Structures are given as C-alpha cells and as structure tokens.
Amino acid sequence: MIMSPLDEYQEGVSAVSKLFPEVTVSLLKLSLSLRQYTSRISMFNRIAESVFRDLSCTDRSVLLQVDSVPTCLDSIPDVSTYLTARGVPRNVPTRVKPIKYDHVYRENEGRSQVILYCDIRDHLSRCGAVQEVLMGLADKGVVTYIFRHMYKPGKGEEYECFIGERE
DSSP states (O other): OOOOHHHHHHHHHHHHHTTSOHHHHHHHHHHHHHHHHHHHHHHHHHHHHHHSTTSOOOTTOEEEEETTEEEEESSSHHHHHHHHHTTOSOBOSOOOOOOTTOEEEEOOTTBEEEEEEEOGGGTTTHHHHHHHHHHHHHHTTSEEEEEEEOOOOOTTOOOSSOOSOOO
16 A cells, blocks of 8 residues: 555654654654655755756845746845736736645636745745735735745855855
8 A cells, every 4th residue: 555645654653652752753753844845845946946047046036937937036026016017917828837746825727827936944034025925916816826945055055956146
C-alpha cells in the first residue's frame, strides 16, 4: 500500500511518541517539517532562477509571473500599477500549470494568474504587503494567486540558486 506523505508523517510520529518523551517528539516534528519543505524551496528557487534569468532583478525586487510573463518590480505600489497596465482582470485561455506543491490561494478559473516568488522571512515587510494585495485581488475574483516560497540569502550567506546581483 502506498502511503501519502501525511500518512507517513503521522505514522512515524505515532511510533516515536510511544518510545520517547514529548520534547523529543517535538524535535522530530520540527526536523521532518524542515526536511519536507527544504526540497520544495530548493525546487522553487530553481524555477525562479530559470524564469527570471534574463531579467535585471535585484535582491529587493518583487518577483512576479503574470500569465506566464515574468517581471521584477522595484516597489509594492508597482504591483497594482503593473497588473492594471497588463489589463488584469481578463480572461486568459492559457496559464502556467500549477505544480503539485504550489500554494494556490484562490483558484479563479479563466482569470489572470499571478505567481509570487517571495521569501517568507520577509513576510512582515515586502512579501507580506504584496501578498495582501494579491490575496485581495484573488478574493474579488480578479486573479488566481499562487505563492512560491523561495530563499533569498542574506549578507554573507550563500545559496546555490540565487536571483539578483552577486558580488
């Protein structure tokens, strides 16, 4: 019988909780969560690298893919302006097929599709503000909003797949 990742997780946690104290079980849960999401983030970084390769993005750019067209924007207000200039909302016959691991906030069939590539560690500033704009548009049925978490290294950090200028 093939088990889903959630079933495997629950079975593993259940078995460990019979043998170890709660603090050990909590560490196991954290470890499994990090293991699961690390490969997804790496995949999203690789996708972003290929999608935005030919653009002059900086490490502060807002990375969007609107109806398969990638763009880098320098500020949060630029997001609404850019979407309006592209004629959003509109009916779109072809779109990027969502990946199994995408975070699809709201599916609005036939509407423009906006994919945000963002580091959630930046959630309280740039990423969070852009997400609020896109979630509002999705709630109104204007767009389908998809979030792809990516890792942007901080100063002194290295990552094998990075968007923006390198020193």
